[in-house]
Each structure stands twice: as C-alpha cells, then as structure tokens.
Amino acid sequence: MKSTYLKPIMLLCLLAGSMAVQAQKGWINLFNGKDLKDWKVKISKHELNDNFANTFRVENGLMKVSYDGYTNFNDQYGHIFYKKPFSYYLLKVEYRFVGEQVKGGAGWALRNSGAMLHCQAPETMLKDQDFPISIEGQILGGDGVNERHTSNVCTPGTTIYYQNKLYTAHCLDSKSKTYHGDQWVTAEFLVLGDSLIQHIIDKEVVLEYTKPQIGGGNVSNFDPKVKEDGKRLTSGYISLQSESHPIEFRTVKLFDLAPYAKDPKKLAQMVEKLKKEG
Numbered sequence: 001m002k003s004t005y006l007k008p009i010m011l012l013c014l015l016a017g018s019m020a021v022q023a024q025k026g027w028i029n030l031f032n033g034k035d036l037k038d039w040k041v042k043i044s045k046h047e048l049n050d051n052f053a054n055t056f057r058v059e060n061g062l063m064k065v066s067y068d069g070y071t072n073f074n075d076q077y078g079h080i081f082y083k084k085p086f087s088y089y090l091l092k093v094e095y096r097f098v099g100e101q102v103k104g105g106a107g108w109a110l111r112n113s114g115a116m117l118h119c120q121a122p123e124t125m126l127k128d129q130d131f132p133i134s135i136e137g138q139i140l141g142g143d144g145v146n147e148r149h150t151s152n153v154c155t156p157g158t159t160i161y162y163q164n165k166l167y168t169a170h171c172l173d174s175k176s177k178t179y180h181g182d183q184w185v186t187a188e189f190l191v192l193g194d195s196l197i198q199h200i201i202d203k204e205v206v207l208e209y210t211k212p213q214i215g216g217g218n219v220s221n222f223d224p225k226v227k228e229d230g231k232r233l234t235s236g237y238i239s240l241q242s243e244s245h246p247i248e249f250r251t252v253k254l255f256d257l258a259p260y261a262k263d264p265k266k267l268a269q270m271v272e273k274l275k276k277e278g
Helices: 002-026 264-277
Strands: 027-029 041-042 056-059 060-067 078-082 087-099 112-119 137-142 153-154 158-162 164-166 185-191 195-200 204-214 235-242 247-256
Touching: 002 164, 056 195, 078 112, 087 112, 087 137, 087 264, 112 185, 137 185, 153 195, 153 204, 185 264, 235 247
Parallel strands: none
Antiparallel strands: 027 247, 041 078, 056 060, 060 247, 078 235, 087 185, 087 247, 112 137, 112 235, 137 153, 158 164, 158 204, 185 195, 195 204
C-alpha cells in the first residue's frame, strides 16, 4: 500500500518542482540593481537619451526618479523605456514615493507615477511629446488624508474597453486601497496582447479591461504617422514615468508569457500559478 500511494505523491512533487523551475526561469529582471544600461530615457523638451539633470539614476540598488537638479519642473515629463517590446507578460514593480514634489509640478502629479504598457517605441517620440502613446498603469500614493486608489488606468493617445463597452474617459479608478506615506507597494500588471489587461495589488485583481487600441487624446506634440487611431495594441515597450514627484523602484521584473500564448490552457495554468506565487 505504501508504494501504491508513494508513486503518485512523488510524481506530483516532481511536477510541482518542474513548474516552479519553469516559473523561475521565465522571470526577467528588467532592472538589474546596478545600472540603466538596458534602458532608454526620453524626457519632454529633450532628445532621446538626454537624461536631463540625471533624472533617472541608480543609487544603493534602487532605480530612482529624482529632481534635485531641477529649478522648476516646467512640464518636462519623462519616461525610461526597457530596451525591447513584449506582448504577453506579467510585470511586477515594487515602488515607494519619497520626499517632496518638485517646484512647478501639477497638483494632480503629487505622488503620481506610472508603468506604461504597450508603449510606442521611444525612437518614435518627438522632442516635445509629453507622454508616449500607451496604456498607463497609474501609480498613486496617498496624500495622508483622502482616499486615493493606486493601479488605476489612464490612456494617453489610446482607448480601452471596460465591461465590454468602449471607455473614452482618460482615467478609470481601480478598487485598490490607499497607500499613504513612503511605504513600499507591490503592483503587478498582467498583459495578454490585446485581449486582456489586469492590474493586481496584494494578489487581488483591482481592475481589468480589454481591447487596448490607439485613439482618443491626452497626448500632445506627437508624430501623426505614429498615432494610427483604431489600431489594436498587441505589443509594445514598457516604461516608467517621471511626473514631478520623486519615486524609487527596487524591483522591476517581468515573466514572459509569449511561449504560452498559442496554448490557452497552458497560458491559463501559468497565469494562475504566477498569481498564487505573488
């Protein structure tokens, strides 16, 4: 009897171990904790890779967005892009807001940043363009008093479908709780081509939507050739924002789900496993 039960148990353990190894192998550390060699910087009013005032930097193993070299923010919205695009993935970032907003930052930009998904290539942004055409996983910190959800969605030059209906307003709130102060927060974004995007906080899906596509407004000084309204967004670059409030990232990593994309069953199994692992 012992051997009869032992074999299935051993098999399950081996399978579980194999899946764990597969999951571990699939993770890519977009931020290596040492430097920004795999990233490209685009700050409005500056040319590509002009990291004005050392806005994006690495210190003590953290990717920092800092403004100690600014006298005034002056609408110099910035983005730092990972070097290659992705289509199906789970993105995980750990962030915290620190310090005070730089002079000249907009009121809405207090403790405000974002993980931009399905971005246009940084090389296609014009010098004075404010935001990349993309889907923004908006990151917000609490102001110490009011409720302020994080992991919302905003749509610079894009639109989405929410609850099977075209959603054209610029931003849509998630159902996350508010995170006040300078605490570390973990945010995950599940992106499955143009079929589904989920925002996840503390292992809970706080927002989901479908059919991301180019369209709408809320982006300026762009190249009209790039803004092909109606074009579905099946892939794109990932970038992190500088919007006038200092923020730090200690983890920016991604599990590439593209190898599972052609097999819906395997894709669903891997997604479920990743969500449970957190």
